[in-house]
Amino acid sequence: MILKELLRSDFNVNGDINKNIEYITYNSKDVKEASLFFAVSGQKSDGHFFIEEAIKKGARAVVYEIGHFIPYEYADVTWIGVNDSRDALSWISSKFYGNPSERLKIIGITGTNGKTTTSYLIREILKRYDKKTGVIGTIKYLIDNEEKVAVHTTPEAPEFQELLHEMLVKGVEYVITEVSSHALALKRVDYTKFDIAVFTNLSRDHLDFHKDMEDYFNAKKRLFTELLKNEGVAVINFDDVYGRRLAEQLNAKKITYSIENPQADIYVKNYRLNFKETEINLHIKKEKELVVKTHLLGIPNIYNVISAVSVAVALNIPFDIIESALSDAHSPDGRFERVDEGQDFLIFVDYAHSPDALERLLISVRKLKEKISKNGKIVTVFGCGGNRDRGKRPQMGKIATELSDYVILTSDNPRWEEPREIIKEIEEGILKDNYIVVPDRTMSLYIGTKICKKGDILIVAGKGHEDYQEIKGKRYPFSDREVLVKALRELR
Numbered sequence: 158m159i160l161k162e163l164l165r166s167d168f169n170v171n172g173d174i175n176k177n178i179e180y181i182t183y184n185s186k187d188v189k190e191a192s193l194f195f196a197v198s199g200q201k202s203d204g205h206f207f208i209e210e211a212i213k214k215g216a217r218a219v220v221y222e223i224g225h226f227i228p229y230e231y232a233d234v235t236w237i238g239v240n241d242s243r244d245a246l247s248w249i250s251s252k253f254y255g256n257p258s259e260r261l262k263i264i265g266i267t268g269t270n271g272k273t274t275t276s277y278l279i280r281e282i283l284k285r286y287d288k289k290t291g292v293i294g295t296i297k298y299l300i301d302n303e304e305k306v307a308v309h310t311t312p313e314a315p316e317f318q319e320l321l322h323e324m325l326v327k328g329v330e331y332v333i334t335e336v337s338s339h340a341l342a343l344k345r346v347d348y349t350k351f352d353i354a355v356f357t358n359l360s361r362d363h364l365d366f367h368k369d370m371e372d373y374f375n376a377k378k379r380l381f382t383e384l385l386k387n388e389g390v391a392v393i394n395f396d397d398v399y400g401r402r403l404a405e406q407l408n409a410k411k412i413t414y415s416i417e418n419p420q421a422d423i424y425v426k427n428y429r430l431n432f433k434e435t436e437i438n439l440h441i442k443k444e445k446e447l448v449v450k451t452h453l454l455g456i457p458n459i460y461n462v463i464s465a466v467s468v469a470v471a472l473n474i475p476f477d478i479i480e481s482a483l484s485d486a487h488s489p490d491g492r493f494e495r496v497d498e499g500q501d502f503l504i505f506v507d508y509a510h511s512p513d514a515l516e517r518l519l520i521s522v523r524k525l526k527e528k529i530s531k532n533g534k535i536v537t538v539f540g541c542g543g544n545r546d547r548g549k550r551p552q553m554g555k556i557a558t559e560l561s562d563y564v565i566l567t568s569d570n571p572r573w574e575e576p577r578e579i580i581k582e583i584e585e586g587i588l589k590d591n592y593i594v595v596p597d598r599t600m601s602l603y604i605g606t607k608i609c610k611k612g613d614i615l616i617v618a619g620k621g622h623e624d625y626q627e628i629k630g631k632r633y634p635f636s637d638r639e640v641l642v643k644a645l646r647e648l649r
Contacts, residue, residue, distance in 0.1 A: 160193070160218055160235060163249045169223060172235030176217045181253050181315050183246060190215035193249070197242045198222065204242070220245050243314075247347035250314040257321035258349040261329065264468060265336040265346070265384070267377050268357025268394070270514045271461045272310075272335040274453070275357060277489045278465035278482075279333050285482035286474050291324040293317070293334035295508075296490055296622050300324050311340030314347070321349070342376040346384065353471055354385045355392040357464055359399035360513030374399050381407055390471040394460065395421040412471055414463045416456075423467050428459055432503065432529045437462060447476050451483050455493055455521030457514075491621025493518070496638055498645035501611040502533070506637045508621025510542065510569070512552040515618055519560035522614055530612030534562035538605045539618040540598070541583055543574030550579065551586025561616070563608070564592035567601035569619045570627040598626065599640050606644040617641065 161174035179191040185207035188194055194211035196204035196219060205225045212219070212228075218235035221227055222242050229236070239245040251258070264279060266272045273295050280299070283290045292299040295310045298320060305320075311334065312320065324332055340346055359374055381391050381403060388410070394400040395413040404411055415421035416428075419440070426438040426446075435454055439447040451462055462483060469479045488494050496504040509518045519537065526533050537557050541550045557564045566583055568576035576596045584594075595601040602617060609615050617637050620626075626635035 158253055163193070163252050164237065165245075165248060167240075168245070169238035170235065171238070172218070172233075174235060176235060178218065178253070181246075181249060183242075183313065183315070185211040185214065188214040188216050192216045193218045193220065195219075195242055195246045195249075196221045196225070197246060220249070241344075243344040244347065247314040247344050250318040251348040253315075254318040254322035255325075256348075257318065257325045258351075260325055261321060262331045262353075263321075263349060263351045264331065264333045264353045264355065265349075265351045265380055266333065266355040266357065266464075267336045267338070267341070267380050268355070269360045269511055270509075270517070271357040271457060271464065273489050273508070274458065274461040274492045275355065275464045276333045276335055278461060278486055279468050281486045282465060282469045282474060282479055282482040283331050283333075283472075285485075286478050288331050289329050291320070291329040291332040293320060293332065295335060300327055300329060303327075309340075310335050310337045311345055314345050317345055317349070336380055338373055338376040341379045346380075349384060351380065351385050351389055353390050353392060353468055354380045355464060355468060356381070356394060356397075356400050356403055357460065358394050358397040358513070360511055374402075378403060378406075381409065385409055392464065392467045392471060394464065396460075412467045414460075414467045416459060416463070423463055423470065425459065425463060430454065430525055430528055432525060435459060435462075439463065439466060441470060445476070447480065449480060449483050452487055453493070454495075454525060455518070456524065457517045457521060458488070458493060489622070491623070491638075493521075494621075494638065496641045496645070498642060500606075500609075500645055500648070502609040502613040502615060503529075504606070504609075504615045504617070504641060504645075506617045506621060506641070509539075509618045510620075512549050512556055515539065515553055516556045516560065518616065518618065519556065522616055523560065526614055533612030533614060534610075535560070535614050535616065536563045536565070536605055536609055537561040537616045537618060538565045538567055538601050539616075540567045540569035540576070541579055541619070542570045543572035543576075543579055545572075547582060550582040551584075553586070554583035555586035555588065557618075558587050558589045558592055562591065565601045565605055566592055566594045567598045568596050568626070569598075570623075570625075572627050573629060598635070598637075602637065602640045603644045606641065606648060 160176045178193045181193045183195040183197045188211045194216040220237045223238040280290050297307045298305040391409045391411045393404045395415040396417045413421040414423040416425040424440045429436045437449045491508050494506045509515045566580050624636045625632035
């Protein structure tokens with residue numbers, strides 16, 4: 158593509174704008190001949206320090222932030238000064254790949270919890286409706302049934318727009334994408350036109366990145382106030398305090414959903430839980446009733462289901478399609494995922510890694526236990542990630558020990574911290590003596606399976622679908638599910 162076709166009038170350009178650009182990148186290591194390189198100021202490093210490396214590797218043009226020192230001695234390089242490199246990266250990425258969101262139906266899902274499961278449920282409904290779909294999210298990226306490795310929940314702007322372009326070329330009609338608060342704060346999805354924006358909930362998480370909850374909320378809000386099409390639809394959880402705030406502040410067309418408030422557009426009249434399925438009776442806009450039977454269990458999954466139903470209603474998908482798709486749907490990997498090797502107690506692996514997610518999970522498990530075994534115990538294995546929001550650690554310790562009969566504190570992804578130091582901070586919130594400390598995660602899972610008796614429920618929280626454990630900058634192969642399966646087989 159010719160460089161001048163990517164530029165905006167507010168860019169300060171010095172040099173030839175008729176060059177052909179074949180690649181765009183913000184990482185100097187990825188620069189090839191005929192690249193446009195973006196110098197982005199990051200949290201850990203400043204891309205302006207890598208400009209010369211990018212030029213030596215073949216960059217024909219450089220986007221930089223005005224005010225930074227630039228090595229102008231490279232006269233054959235076109236220099237593009239901007240006020241915000243991230244904004245320019247998103248703008249040019251969309252242009253470079255032909256503004257693909259203008260020819261796709263884009264459904265964006267944001268919130269602390271439930272994004273992944275909701276996205277997969279929407280995908281199942283659309284597939285049953287005979288629509289070709291793409292998914293961008295935490296577990297993997299999907300182009301119809303083709304799988305790609307997910308590096309970030311929401312990729313950086315060039316990768317995001319390239320994915321959209323590839324989906325468009327391969328005939329995808331609908332794209333369901335998780336939109337993280339990091340992505341919104343760092344403008345990764347700017348200049349993408351969203352047809353539907355979903356708000357699942359907001360609770361404490363990522364406060365190592367956001368300065369406070371208000372900052373966190375404002376990042377999420379951008380999806381609805383800045384990126385949603387004028388004719389787009391906002392789908393909002395009306396039971397969440399931030400969801401109600403958002404609904405009150407928006408002028409966009411809205412569909413609200415709720416378990417608690419009959420004034421919502423989509424309201425759960427009643428539901429029935431058991432250990433095999435959940436039945437949900439929904440009132441749709443006070444006019445119609447929809448009965449959903451699903452294999453997904455627990456209160457959090459009821460919210461995920463009604464969030465997906467709300468999107469389907471916004472898309473005018475027939476009720477029989479919705480009911481049929483949800484009756485066959487299963488949880489994504491690591492989302493209240495059952496591990497069954499014929500043992501006489503239940504095991505669930507879940508990604509819950511925030512206080513609210515853990516609390517919702519354990520409250521659901523307690524309700525489930527009442528249905529299947531009043532004398533059974535809840536055993537929870539969990540830890541907290543290193544180099545992340547430390548303030549949530551004691552909160553999660555308190556929640557786990559209050560809502561479980563027994564807790565095994567272990568290591569999650571310690572990253573650069575010492576597991577025992579993380580565990581000590583978790584212990585600061587604990588007021589009971591119903592726990593033990595087992596820093597080795599493999600050993601903690603083995604112990605969990607051994608102490609569970611008939612009718613008990615073992616919950617393994619925090620890592621969910623992850624197939625690694627991150628320690629001192631390295632990722633070692635590790636899967637909660639695989640370790641549990643091995644432990645159960647050895648118990649036979």
